[in-house]
Amino acid sequence: MTGVRGRLAPYLMILPSGLWLAAFFLVPMVLMVSLSLQTGNLIDGFRQTLHWQNYTDGLSTYGDKFVRSLWYGLVATVACIVIAYPAAYWIAFRGGRSKSTYLFLLLLPYFVSFILRTVSWKLVLTDNGPILGPLRDHGILPDGFHVLDTGVAVVSGLTYNFLPFMVLPIYVALERIDPRVVEAAYDLYASRLQAFLRVILPLSLPGVFAGVIMTFVPVSSDYVNAEVLGGPQNTMIGNIIQTEYFNNSAYPTASALSFALMAILLVGIFAYARTLGTQDVLEAARR
Amino acid sequence: MTETQPAPARDDPGRAVPAIELAGVEKAYHAYGETVAAVRGVDLAIAQGEFFSLLGPSGCGKTTTMRVVAGFEEPTAGRVHLHGQDVTGVPPNRRDVNMVFQSYALFPHMNVFENVAFGLRRRGVPKAEIAKRAGEMLDIVDLAGRERRRPAELSGGQQQRVALARALVNRPRALLLDEPLGALDLKLRQAMQVELKRIQREVGITFVYVTHDQGEALTMSDRIAVMNDGLIEQLGTPREIYEHPATRFVAGFIGTxxxxxxxxxxxxxxxxxxxxxxxxxxxxxxxxxxxxxxxxxxxxxxxxxxxxxxxxxxxxxxxxxxxxxxxxxxxxxxxxxxxxxxxxxxxxxxxxxxxxxxxxxxxxxxxxxxxxxxxxxxxxxxx
Incomplete structure (x- = not known):
């Protein structure tokens, strides 16, 4: 009796999540794949015609938006690493007893709604806002200078909004490093920089790796930041999908664009994991 | 293998300069507005090539004393001399002593060879010499043939020997060992005691051994300093300390x-x-x-x-x-x-x-x- 139950137990445990994924992920995915190959319109209805042109048309029409999305994703992800790593490092090694307080303070802004945060960025970056206004009034910035409605505004919004997804995995990786191992490096004649490059950095790379995946994917498919901060000139593929779906009711086109983006991200992440996620990186770091 | 150091004598040119000399070393920690004295005035002179043990219960200040020698802690008062040179205030990476940590603290992302070569590489020793010296050292600790293994693939005893090799390969003026056998089971610990003593004789380097295990200290040491409450209670050969405990504490701590x-x-x-x-x-x-x-x-x-x-x-x-x-x-x-x-x-x-x-x-x-x-x-x- 216990034998049967013992063998069934693992399956029973994944049953709820399995059912959940089947109902709310797998089924819609299949429906969307099907939809992406259909033709028609909202009034006459959509019919399955295996219309692969939805993909080729989408890619040729919005190729520049794909490129921009991936570019923004890349820049924002790198910016996240640059900001998150020192912060995570400081909290992990210098935070002492107050580590969790510092982490909480870092995450506190993210308790506010995503939209509200993005809109408040708009207020910060606006031409007469609290930063640009005084700088221009004092003649530090030229009159025509503005940030809003530029790629810089979108990327900075993306960087800000997805920072915790980079900080947390890096922090966890750094936190796990045995301080005695770092001491051992100093003991074996390593300078501070060498100890960092040879010991701390390689041991924290798994955290950076996880952080990149957790930021790059949502950042590249985001549309809120471009919508609020980017203006009409800096739209990302997410904005196109949103417009096609909700404004134009072009469901097949929107589905095809979504799947194209998903495929591109999957291939990119896979290639990234193959080149950077393996031991080779760690090997290289040890030289 | 023995280091021949020019060793400038500080005061008496006729006398051999101690490998390690502590003069009035004190170390206090400040936490929550309270001052806790870990070491309350330690004077020590450890001779070159000596196997010296710091023995005492946990919290007696023995590990702090060792970390002061290694440079991980700066003494609140007193001076530290290595071979006659005042190294007080010199960071650990510029002190000619190496440490074997209690938990070994091997670099988990490096294999055995890279762990052992780490110190030599930082000092810019030529590649061929690194390979030669690391190879010799791995022979001494009986780990030849396991150069490509990761620490996680080794047993506790093997990891311990990697830690030893990683420190000794640099031919330090003194090797500091912080309860290095603490994590091993009894049989292995006893075997390693004999092994450590053999290695120490073979390389002729001063060993400073921190332990709370009186058996370990008595077995291996040339001299022992019994510490309690931040002070040295008694300093002497194992026989002196055992036969003639100078204080009530030593009498109670060593043997029955x-x-x-x-x-x-x-x-x-x-x-x-x-x-x-x-x-x-x-x-x-x-x-x-x-x-x-x-x-x-x-x-x-x-x-x-x-x-x-x-x-x-x-x-x-x-x-x-x-x-x-x-x-x-x-x-x-x-x-x-x-x-x-x-x-x-x-x-x-x-x-x-x-x-x-x-x-x-x-x-x-x-x-x-x-x-x-x-x-x-x-x-x-x-x-």
């Missing part, structure tokens, strides 16, 4: 020791005679520094294996104390007797079972304890 007290009947000529109970008489040599006057009380220690048991009152040339046997425990090679003396002190006696004869006494017997006065060791007035 009997503590006996009595009123001083006569004192002078480097010895004293104590009265213990109605008919007990103990003679004890008195060192300089132990204050003895007739009529005062004095305490002394005597080791359990130094005491003999008899049914008749011993002669006046030995110490004699009467007591009642309260417990007899047969242990094969020896028998332990617990005896309460006529003055009410509890005494343990270990007798070797040299013959297969019956026990000398059984529970409840009245017996006489006797020992050579040289085995009495005065430690001062009772507390």
């Amino acid at each position: 020791s009997n503590l006996l007290g009595g009123e001083v009947a006569e004192a002078g000529g480097g010895s004293a005679v104590l009265l213990h109970g109605p008919d007990g008489r103990i003679e004890v040599p008195v060192r300089d520094g132990v204050r003895v006057a007739a009529g005062e009380r004095l305490e002394l220690t005597v080791r359990p294996e130094k005491i003999g048991i008899g049914l008749d009152k011993p002669g006046d040339d030995v110490c004699g104390v009467r007591g009642t046997v309260t417990e007899v425990v047969y242990l094969g090679t020896s028998t332990n007797y617990n005896i309460t003396t006529s003055a009410g002190a509890d005494v343990v006696v270990f007798l070797q079972n040299a013959t297969s004869a019956d026990d000398i006494a059984v529970r409840g017997d009245d017996v006489w304890l006797s020992w050579d006065p040289r085995h009495s060791y005065a430690i001062g007035a009772p507390q």
